[in-house]
Every structure is written in structure tokens, then in C-alpha cells.
Amino acid sequence: MYVKNSDREYKDLGNGCLRKVLAYSDNIMNVELQFEKGAKGAMHSHPHEQIGYVIEGSLVFHEEGREDVTLNAGDSYIVAPDVSHGIDCLTEVKLLDIFTPKREDFL
Numbered sequence: 001m002y003v004k005n006s007d008r009e010y011k012d013l014g015n016g017c018l019r020k021v022l023a024y025s026d027n028i029m030n031v032e033l034q035f036e037k038g039a040k041g042a043m044h045s046h047p048h049e050q051i052g053y054v055i056e057g058s059l060v061f062h063e064e065g066r067e068d069v070t071l072n073a074g075d076s077y078i079v080a081p082d083v084s085h086g087i088d089c090l091t092e093v094k095l096l097d098i099f100t101p102k103r104e105d106f107l
Helices: none
Strands: 011-014 017-024 029-035 040-044 049-056 058-063 069-072 076-079 085-089 093-100
Touching (some): 058 076
Antiparallel strands (some): 040 085, 049 076, 058 085
16 A cells, blocks of 8 residues: 555644644554644643654654653654643644554544
8 A cells, every 4th residue: 555645635723733644554544744833732642652753843842741852853752642742833843643553533
């Protein structure tokens, strides 16, 4: 299976955030996100394990029980299931997030 990025559309989530679901199976999903400068990804949690990669930009990453950290293009993060996390975008930001299992709520 393959997925062409150009065949997928962004969903406008409001508050300067766009989400594009790319490839997925029952066990794994990758999602591209774009944020405007100054946008915030509100603190939230979910039962999925998540790993992310900063494609472009700079953000402050917040994670329950840890100190805030600034991440830049090329940096990655891992979030365990049910751990609250969020971001503040210092610039325009593009992320690739991978979830296991897939996020049914994104479909």
C-alpha cells in the first residue's frame, strides 16, 4: 500500500491548526499537522502511543511530569499512552505524528 500526500486533504481544526491523515492500518497511523505561528495545541491525552517528528519550525513541547522543552526542525518526541501533552508554536510548524493503534477519532 502507498499513499500520495497530494491525494489527501487537510482538515481545518481551527485556531491555526490543520491535520492531514496519511497512511494507516488498524495498528498504526501517520498524520501531518500544520500550525500557524502562535498557535497552541491544547493539553490533551489519549490511549494511543505517539511518536512525532518536527519537519519544520520551532515549538515548546509540554508533557505532564516533565519540564517544557523547545523542539526544532529535525527533533523528535515520544508520548506514552494517557500522558497529557501539548505545544506552543514559536514559528509556523509542520509535524509528522505516528500513533499506535490508529486514531479512530481522526477518521
